[in-house]
Amino acid sequence: MDKKEKVGLTLPRMLFKGSFVYSPVLTQSIGICTIVAICFTLKISLIVSITLTFILLINEIMASLILKKLSRWMRIICYMLLSTLLLIPIMLILDKNYSQLNASMGIYLPLLAVNSLIVIRCEKYAVKNNLKLSVFDALSAGLGYGVTAIIVGGIREIAAFGTLLGKTVTELPGYSGMALPFGGLIVLGFTAAFHKWFVKKYFSDQPTNTFPLRTAFETPLIREEGLNITTGTLSILSDPAVTNEEALSEKTEKDASEKAPVKTEENAEKDGDNQ
Amino acid sequence: MAKRKTKSENLITNTDSVFRYNLDLIIMMLPLMLMSIYLSGYHIIRLMLTAVIGAVIAEFTANKISKSDNSLGDLSAVATAMAISLMLPASCPSYIAAAGSVFAIIVAKIPFGGAKNAPFVPAAAGFAFLCVCFPTEVFTYPSVETAFNSALIGAEDFVKGTSFGEMLSYGKSVELNSLEAVSILGGKTVGPVGTTFMLVFIGIAVYLFAKRRKKFYVSLAFILTCTVMAMLFPRVNSGVATSVIMELSAGTLLFAGLILIHDPATAPNRAPYSVLYGIGAGIICMLLRYFGKYPEGACFSILIMNAITPVIKDYAKMIEKELKKKNKAKNSLKAEGGKDNG
Structure with a gap:
């Protein structure tokens, strides 16, 4: 990804x-x-x-x-x-x-x-x-x-x-x-x-979770590649202090790899398009 | 999560039963409507027409907006609007009836998923909204003599009558002679348009008993609780019987108790809990009458009990689970004992 x-x-x-x-x-x-x-x-x-x-x-x-x-x-x-x-x-x-x-x-x-x-x-x-x-x-x-x-x-x-x-x-x-x-x-x-x-x-590509606020703010407004994967993976309890940008990107990558097997049909279609 | 579980317990599975329930409600309200035409003239037709038209339009547009199936066919909107208009005074302006029914549909019914699983009785919610917004218009009744061709409230020839609710709050009482008894039974008392006919209410109770036995027990629990409270704590000095008769015939107590309280989506279905629900509503209703701001408490008490119902259901489930466990343990013990003996 x-x-x-x-x-x-x-x-x-x-x-x-x-x-x-x-x-x-x-x-x-x-x-x-x-x-x-x-x-x-x-x-x-x-x-x-x-x-x-x-x-x-x-x-x-x-x-x-x-x-x-x-x-x-x-x-x-x-x-x-x-x-x-x-x-x-x-x-x-x-x-x-x-x-x-x-x-x-x-x-x-x-x-x-x-x-x-x-x-x-x-x-x-x-x-x-x-x-x-x-x-x-x-x-x-x-x-x-x-x-x-x-x-x-x-x-x-x-x-x-x-x-x-x-x-x-x-x-x-x-x-x-x-x-x-x-x-x-x-x-x-x-x-x-x-x-x-x-x-x-x-704005359906926006993460539904509003915490951490930084992630919510940094997600681009226009739909771009692979962004749907962040939806619903970050929550208040799992990671309260995401300050470092590198840590944030690593985390999202991890989540993406974890989440990859359980894709919905929509995501699969998009991935296909991207490739 | 807990809320969903409790809701699925008394979901009505097919729209047909919603239709039949609301048809029953309308059949029960028709004699009240006819009697009120006899006593209050065209006012009830005016109120009912505006309320029903408002409710139908509101339901149609709300269904269109929420992209759900058209639910006009189950008659719940019509029944709600009829119930609200029967609880208003004859002198009430038409727009108030329409506002009440529109509120009931748009705020209390459609957002929660229609008549099948609205957590509050829509008609009670609509009437409560009107009580809060227009207290003078809703609680000022025309006198009996002028009810037939009375003017609307606020006009010059409007004659205000003293309702039983008002008399009770001042501690006044009526003389219980035969004349007064006849007028109470026939509905010739000051009050809402469709809720003063005691004889008709007896007929409605018989209909309910014959057709829907379980619902009748809820109503009976509610009315008996109110009676006991009126006997124990009378607000008038002229005896227990006067207190009971005045409390029961004042305001919308019997109407709400016989027609609104047993809404299948809100009231518990099974016997001990439904009776508990009725008793709780009765106690809250009388407390609101004794200490509340308004002379009326039945609709508010139904709404409060609707809010408590999920808690009752949760406890009921817990108790039943434990009872089942105990029974199972007993049965298994017995079975083992039997085997040993054999």
């Missing part, structure tokens, strides 16, 4: 893949608590997504610069302390300017400090990569979270109140239940289903 081809990690590619193909909310279902509980208007969704992106960015920068040198248990405490510190000024600004909104968000905005998205992204990516890639990753994850939050928030605001950003859109009667958490779960579920259908249809 040929060597696995890799593509350079540029900002647009990472933004697209991290935010859409491997959307953290829709594929990994990380951090859905905030979206389900409070993202019932577009304004709140915007505030939440900007806040989260900001916290995530600072956290990943710190993780890739300084926190690498600490041991793991210490790092996780550091993330929480850091994000709590960052949230204090944001909460003060919101309290002064949007006191009503802040009241309706309640405890869920401060809870962003202990969001699982931050810890997972820092531990799985930022600690193992350099500053540039960590910043790209933070931006892409924040964008993915934000886009999902905005879509869900917009749909729920139109369904529940018939408004968008406070302006009336439809005169139809509102379904006030959609502003409750169960409405959020329903809208999020349908969004995830649509996302899965779209990705399966147009």
Whole structure:
């Protein structure tokens, strides 16, 4: 089998893949608590997504610069302390300017400090990569979270109140239940289903496993030779720390040789074509 | 994995039985519909037509989108829409009935794989959605005298009546004289369009007993539990009998208990567990009535019990396995003993 081809990690590619193909909310279902509980208007969704992106960015920068040198248990405490510190000024600004909104968000905005998205992204990516890639990753994850939050928030605001950003859109009667958490779960579920259908249809060559993130990012977008073999072979448990590129390629080769006897018909056909 | 196993246990294998079950439901709902035409006029036809049309269109398009076979033929969409429209008040606007049935089909039924294996009763889910979204429209009933040609809710000549559910939540009671008894039996009380006719419900219970004995036991367990709870913890001061009659005839308790609760895809099939399911639903229903926000609890209790059902089935399987093991051990011991003797 040929060597696995890799593509350079540029900002647009990472933004697209991290935010859409491997959307953290829709594929990994990380951090859905905030979206389900409070993202019932577009304004709140915007505030939440900007806040989260900001916290995530600072956290990943710190993780890739300084926190690498600490041991793991210490790092996780550091993330929480850091994000709590960052949230204090944001909460003060919101309290002064949007006191009503802040009241309706309640405890869920401060809870962003202990969001699982931050810890997972820092531990799985930022600690193992350099500053540039960590910043790209933070931006892409924040964008993915934000886009999902905005879509869900917009749909729920139109369904529940018939408004968008406070302006009336439809005169139809509102379904006030959609502003409750169960409405959020329903809208999020349908969004995830649509996302899965779209990705399966147009990006079927992408690995279905989203960990390790680096492998997911480095798989080229356009279908190329022999790439289907990586599908489903790498998982979180089997290899948590694939940092070295050589190690990665060796591993995929091994997997390919192991997997070779149990080929599906499709793969066999493709191999034939390649030869 | 565990979920799949439990689902395959009570899968209905052929669509024919789905068709027959839903046909039975529609037959049971027809007398209710006729009685409500007698009492509430064209309102029930208006509600039912919009609900059924909405449900049929929703099911057709959802089947097209999900590329599955057209399941309109098994009548489940029609039965769901009829059940939802019978639980609404006569003064309810039409679009609410349509919204409820569309929600039931698109959110509670098709994504889970159709009527054969939906984990929640679609009609109960649709009605619960309406309760949450439009509480004033769903729980405000027109008075008995104006029900026939009453205006829609919100119009000037709309006259609000006090339903039994509301009276119970305030601790008020009715005088149980013969006149009141006749009006309760004949359905001349304030409440949802199709759920106030006690005599018809007795007929439905007899039909269920004759046609589907197993399903009848679930309903019986549910209603008896509600009765016992009403006897033990009455909300009115004027005696146990009044409490029982008022609780049973208030809201959608009997309707949900006789028509919705024994959905074959959700309720357990075999006797001890199905009765357990009914008892649990009854207890939750009465608790929701006592402490809940809404005067109604039957549909919510059915949904909660649907969520608990897989757990019940898992425990049932465990218990049965152990019993089988014990029986086998006993039998083998006996057989060995017999051989030795011979």
